[in-house]
Amino acid sequence: MRKYYKVVAVTLLMVMFLLSLSGCSSLESKNNNEIVVWCSLSNYEVLQVDSVAQQWARENGKKVKVLSDKGDNRAFIAASKENMQPDIEFGVSHDKMDKLNSEKLLAELPKGFLDESKYISSALKTVSFNNKLYGAPISIETYALYYNKDKVKTPPETLEELISQSQKLGFEYDINNFYLSFPFIQVNGGYIFNNVNGKYEVNNIGLNNEGAVKGYSMIQDMVQKYKLMPENIEGIKARNNFKEGKIAFYFSASSDISDIDTSNINYAVSKLPTYNGKQMSTFVSCKDAFVSSKSKDKKEVWELFKYLLDKTPQGLFKTVGRLPALNLDNTISEVKNNDKEKMFVKQAEYGDLIPNVAEIQALQSSNKIFMLLTAGKISPKECGDKIENEIREFIRKEKQ
Numbered sequence: 001m002r003k004y005y006k007v008v009a010v011t012l013l014m015v016m017f018l019l020s021l022s023g024c025s026s027l028e029s030k031n032n033n034e035i036v037v038w039c040s041l042s043n044y045e046v047l048q049v050d051s052v053a054q055q056w057a058r059e060n061g062k063k064v065k066v067l068s069d070k071g072d073n074r075a076f077i078a079a080s081k082e083n084m085q086p087d088i089e090f091g092v093s094h095d096k097m098d099k100l101n102s103e104k105l106l107a108e109l110p111k112g113f114l115d116e117s118k119y120i121s122s123a124l125k126t127v128s129f130n131n132k133l134y135g136a137p138i139s140i141e142t143y144a145l146y147y148n149k150d151k152v153k154t155p156p157e158t159l160e161e162l163i164s165q166s167q168k169l170g171f172e173y174d175i176n177n178f179y180l181s182f183p184f185i186q187v188n189g190g191y192i193f194n195n196v197n198g199k200y201e202v203n204n205i206g207l208n209n210e211g212a213v214k215g216y217s218m219i220q221d222m223v224q225k226y227k228l229m230p231e232n233i234e235g236i237k238a239r240n241n242f243k244e245g246k247i248a249f250y251f252s253a254s255s256d257i258s259d260i261d262t263s264n265i266n267y268a269v270s271k272l273p274t275y276n277g278k279q280m281s282t283f284v285s286c287k288d289a290f291v292s293s294k295s296k297d298k299k300e301v302w303e304l305f306k307y308l309l310d311k312t313p314q315g316l317f318k319t320v321g322r323l324p325a326l327n328l329d330n331t332i333s334e335v336k337n338n339d340k341e342k343m344f345v346k347q348a349e350y351g352d353l354i355p356n357v358a359e360i361q362a363l364q365s366s367n368k369i370f371m372l373l374t375a376g377k378i379s380p381k382e383c384g385d386k387i388e389n390e391i392r393e394f395i396r397k398e399k400q
Helices: 012-020 043-060 073-081 094-102 121-125 159-169 178-186 210-224 235-243 254-260 298-311 313-320 341-348 358-374 380-399
Strands: 034-039 063-068 088-093 136-141 143-148 191-196 199-206 249-253 267-270 283-291
Touching: 034 043, 034 298, 043 063, 043 088, 043 298, 043 313, 073 094, 088 094, 088 136, 088 298, 094 283, 121 136, 121 283, 136 298, 136 313, 143 254, 143 341, 159 249, 178 210, 178 358, 191 358, 199 380, 210 358, 210 380, 235 249, 235 254, 249 254, 254 267, 254 341, 267 341, 283 298, 298 313, 358 380
Parallel strands: 034 063, 034 088
Antiparallel strands: 088 283, 136 283, 143 249, 143 267, 191 199
């Protein structure tokens, strides 16, 4: 089972330390004699990052301050205007990087600083602008296929096999969640926004083309035709059914491993199957790190940045199971030697990034449209019409 911090006792020292990790929504004067790191991860991960940073500080006779950052881009941008921004931001969601780059707040990585061959290619795209690197991906998240090993000896290699086996053995997931159901749309040729050289054409929407409609039809068929799951299935219910052995297949992220491990089920994880010879692709999200373009004492800052990239992966994985953004050949041994965890890395290598544009917010209500689809109240074509209309209406309002 993945190792998590077990808080047996919270000492006064720990309490005082956590309180000192102030949120960065309020600006704080910088001490020119120290390197400041803002960390956008959970509190226990901030402690882990701070531990590594302080080790570097002791080895190099420097001062480093690590602060918990619970703010958003506006806090960083506001701080930079007052020259109060951190030297390093660690753990920022990849969807914030484009805005920070447009504000010219990301420092370009020195030539040869990062060995790109060690990273998952989709993760590197989150820190790449105009074919140059402006940061480093530190973790990835995606989803894959869980299966009951007592019921399934060999995971299905094709979507047809998955459907056929599921009719006998059961398959459930949060089907009305666009994020989880997107592979059925993608594998048929649907897409959210057309991407040209790393830029999204938000007016070129691929969620109502012929392939997307075929994907909606597959999603609807899993409920209406094959009766694999109820139309109102939720993720927690599906996971519990998998834990109890009621179903043999389940879609979800690696974050479910710790909960499923509390049951006695004998299970494994596989990448998604293929359809018509094409690998089903999942969404990938990343956490990134970067050096501020306004940082002083760049040599020492870059040394600390490299140290954090090299020394934090094991600790962050053991703390909350955060998967490094490294490919399977170069990831940490704790992941490479874990049959379950490494499958999420393998799946991520086939993944697509969640678009980092404001227009993606228009999909927040897509679950309501999917509920109509899976209930059989609208056709697959009507589903595509509604989703595309939601996006175009969002774009129209944004322009006002």
